[in-house]
């Protein structure tokens with residue numbers, strides 16, 4: 034298992050960002066805390082922490098995979114078309130229940146809005 038310090042930094046970085054971060058963003062922000070944080074270490078920590086559900090991987094079409102802390106409730110995401118950052122929208126919502134076509138098993142779903150974030154406006 035990866036040293037606790039590295040894992041703590043990853044959790045801190047995600048908590049402070051308050052939005053899903055890509056591996057590159059985690060690495061960049063993590064290095065502001067541990068200067069010599071290695072990319073292989075971060076990759077391994079992300080893999081382990083995802084497997085243990087300390088962090089959740091989120092994927093959006095055409096975007097690098099991102100990670101966030103487990104949320105208390107289902108919430109939509111927002112992609113900024115200018116800076117490509119992904120945000121959590123703090124809005125309670127439920128995905129509509131659907132009956133999948135024969136042969137499909139649904140294990141998850143995402144609601145994604147897009148537009149321009151406050152920083153880019």
Ligand SMILES: [Zn+2]
Pocket residue numbers: 113114115116117118149150151152153
């Ligand atoms: Zn933006």
